Amino acid sequence: MAMNDRYIRQVILPGFGMDAQEKLLAAKVLIVGMGGLGCPVLQYMVAAGVGTIGIMDGDTVSMSNLHRQLLFHAGELGQPKVKLAAEKMKEQDSSILVQAYPYALTVSNAAEVVADYDLVIDATDNFMAKYLINDVCVLLNKPWIYGAVSQYQGQLSVFNWREGVASDQLQPINYRDLFPVSPAPHEIATCEEAGVIGVLPGIIGTMQAAEAIKIITGLGLPLYGRLYNYDLLQARSYEIAIVKQEDPVKIDQAFFEAMNYDLFCGQPEEDPDMHDIEEINVDTFMQLRADPDVFVLDVREKHEYPAIDFADAQIPMSELQTGMAALPDKSICVICHQGIRSVYAAQLIRARRNLTVYSLKGGLTAYFKKES
């Protein structure tokens, strides 16, 4: 590569050198979201010399963005963020390829776009996108860097980093190990509802950029397997070691296709109560299953044990989208192994069929524990 003075101050760092700089040049990084987190991530990725950068966001600039999205100014209101950002980055360094995707990440475009990149940076502002990024990265075996803010606090972690686990047989930690089930709409307020201080996504986004540089170059120890929480008001950080779920959600093609991320992760315009599923304990379950007006649905896959004789039907989660029409117009009580998939299934049924739906908390594990 034609070396110039641009990167000299990082190239001379101990352990960095031309080797790390060339890795950055060869890297392909996708930044999903061009808001408070995405702006600093993009600026530092370009400045550091990452060769290929995708930026994805369907939004246009609005006045309330400007206190935290420092790439944009008041003369650009209404213009597409990724188009503006790509133009500005060309001025910063025209040798960097910045590919703009002026639309949101969806289940139908996610795999195609993400496949072209080595690393994904989550700079989004909603759960739908975070779960979608997680699941597509697990499917395609890509690492991703999570960042999020809430009022005066921020969170950061590195997920699905293959180098973080000792064996190819082990699945790296992903976002669903932390939060297997996405929150219901309005359960967690967005920036729009709860507010955010402008400098906070600047801090978290800059830290995401730092993690990206480490992952690409192999320098240092990425924030994998650890959730980092930053409290701006107290100027304190708190780090938690993440533990893999014992019965993790199996994210495969069937799961990915069966998920309706819009429904499960709650868009602000939806009815807040629409997908709030009542999770019942074993005692309540025993009463409900004796009621002839309640239909017990087992959503485990066909190969899962133990076999049970008290379900009215078994429709595996992977077949639920297509199999749902077979459900009667009764109250539905959904059961699975651990009570996690059943919440998804219940949300899906509620959304599509508008029936009263329950989910057995703790699943059959809790049931058999109580029985024994």
Place this chain on the structure above:
Amino acid sequence: MNMEIKVLFFGSLTDATAVAALNEVTASDTAALQELLHQQYPVLRTAKYFIAVNRQMINKNTTLKTGDVVALMPPFSGG
């Protein structure tokens, strides 16, 4: 014997608790602690969070001892 533990609330959970920390809480294990907290702050019943004991996430009921620090951590989504 009373187990005196410290409880930390993160993110939007402090909207429900109005405090970031509780000191000298008495609970023998994390399930008992959750029950106690849910009685004191009913909003927590339906809130999404995971629990960490001494900075390590747990996903099953865990015995507590004096001096333990329990964190309740919700997901954040803002950007």
